[in-house]
Amino acid sequence: MSAPAALEAAALERVQEKVAAGERLDAADGLALYESDDLLALGELANLARRLRGGGDEVFFVRNLTLNQTNVCRVKCRFCAFARSARQEGAYTLSPAELADEAKRAYEQEPYNELHLVNGESPHVDFDWYLETVRALREALPSVHLKCYSASEVHHMATLSGLSYEQVLGELKQAGLDSLTGGGAEIFSARVRKLIAPGKEPAEAWLEVNRVAHELGIPSHCTMLYGHVETLAERVDHLLRLRELQDETGGFLAFVPFAVHLENTRLDPELVPATAAEVLRTIAVSRLLLDNVAHIKAYWIAMGLPLAQIALHFGADDVQGTVGREQVFHSAGARTETEQAAGRLVRYIQAAGRVPVERDTLYNELARWEAE
Numbered sequence: 001m002s003a004p005a006a007l008e009a010a011a012l013e014r015v016q017e018k019v020a021a022g023e024r025l026d027a028a029d030g031l032a033l034y035e036s037d038d039l040l041a042l043g044e045l046a047n048l049a050r051r052l053r054g055g056g057d058e059v060f061f062v063r064n065l066t067l068n069q070t071n072v073c074r075v076k077c078r079f080c081a082f083a084r085s086a087r088q089e090g091a092y093t094l095s096p097a098e099l100a101d102e103a104k105r106a107y108e109q110e111p112y113n114e115l116h117l118v119n120g121e122s123p124h125v126d127f128d129w130y131l132e133t134v135r136a137l138r139e140a141l142p143s144v145h146l147k148c149y150s151a152s153e154v155h156h157m158a159t160l161s162g163l164s165y166e167q168v169l170g171e172l173k174q175a176g177l178d179s180l181t182g183g184g185a186e187i188f189s190a191r192v193r194k195l196i197a198p199g200k201e202p203a204e205a206w207l208e209v210n211r212v213a214h215e216l217g218i219p220s221h222c223t224m225l226y227g228h229v230e231t232l233a234e235r236v237d238h239l240l241r242l243r244e245l246q247d248e249t250g251g252f253l254a255f256v257p258f259a260v261h262l263e264n265t266r267l268d269p270e271l272v273p274a275t276a277a278e279v280l281r282t283i284a285v286s287r288l289l290l291d292n293v294a295h296i297k298a299y300w301i302a303m304g305l306p307l308a309q310i311a312l313h314f315g316a317d318d319v320q321g322t323v324g325r326e327q328v329f330h331s332a333g334a335r336t337e338t339e340q341a342a343g344r345l346v347r348y349i350q351a352a353g354r355v356p357v358e359r360d361t362l363y364n365e366l367a368r369w370e371a372e
């Protein structure tokens with residue numbers, strides 16, 4: 001065995017011993033995992049961690065609808081192909097009533113349990129527009145879980161209104177909001193944010209919004225957007241900062257890593273899209289480092305169902321959902337079909353040797369498909 005290969009094997013062995021003993025991994029372990037070329041060993045380790053921490057054969061999905069009320073955004077992240085300025089062709093902003101009508105029509109055609117709503121950060125609306133939207137949705141869809149807005153959007157609402165995070169979140173909750181989405185985290189490093197999203201709030205603000213939400217009893221989701229200008233150490237740092245907040249609050253329901261999509265964005269055209277190996281490695285490292293986040297999602301919209309299926313053996317236990325109407329990843333070149341029928345998700349999960357479980361947003365079980 002060559003010296004680097006021997007070192008790598010020793011590092012993986014050390015991690016395996018820690019995982020088996022239920023010990024927490026540190027930044028050095030995270031880097032060693034990322035730098036390992038032994039992809040299958042990594043998958044096996046992540047799977048071991050998932051099982052040792054109580055995971056069974058279940059793979060979760062939710063019947064959901066994704067809507068975007070406006071694509072007008074002041075931020076202009078370099079990786080975003082979705083945002084427009086107000087006067088640009090294709091810019092749109094729906095009123096609360098228009099959005100609620102659309103959501104209700106979609107529900108009548110195909111009922112869903114979760115509405116996932118994210119928007120651009122429009123400077124042309126006010127906080128009342130958000131509150132009226134949540135109230136209109138709550139009235140139109142009394143039984144649907146309203147998973148609305150990222151921590152970045154909550155920060156934007158606080159800026160628009162002059163209210164504190166606590167006041168904004170308290171009013172949204174009172175209007176009917178059930179949980180927050182996980183977007184806007186990107187990579188927490190200030191260096192990276194300056195390069196890819198200079199108009200976005202600092203990491204500390206994103207984390208603080210989530211902390212306040214959790215304290216108010218509003219659960220949320222967390223994400224990482226990788227595969228652009230970040231280093232492996234910056235990815236590991238991102239994961240550890242999420243873990244630290246989760247230690248404090250326990251309010252994150254699930255973690256979703258996204259590889260950046262490059263089409264129609266303003267990122268360096270020389271960038272190479274993340275390979276399948278990189279996507280699987282990131283799922284596995286996330287599962288191993290995030291020992292306090294119960295669910296790791298293989299977001300099939302971004303990676304495609306075949307790869308999501310393999311990710312289920314690399315530590316993921318959730319494929320997100322039926323995701324009607326997704327626009328953000330599709331603007332940046334994602335080729336996956338949206339409005340995915342639940343039946344197809346079930347078949348893919350079963351073919352991966354796992355048990356499909358339909359859940360609600362809070363991971364309550366709604367249906368299960370046992371192997372025949």
Ligand code: SF4
Pocket residue numbers: 073074075076077080081082083119120121197
């Ligand atoms: S990613 Fe979000 S915040 Fe950034 S430009 Fe796009 S819509 Fe705006």
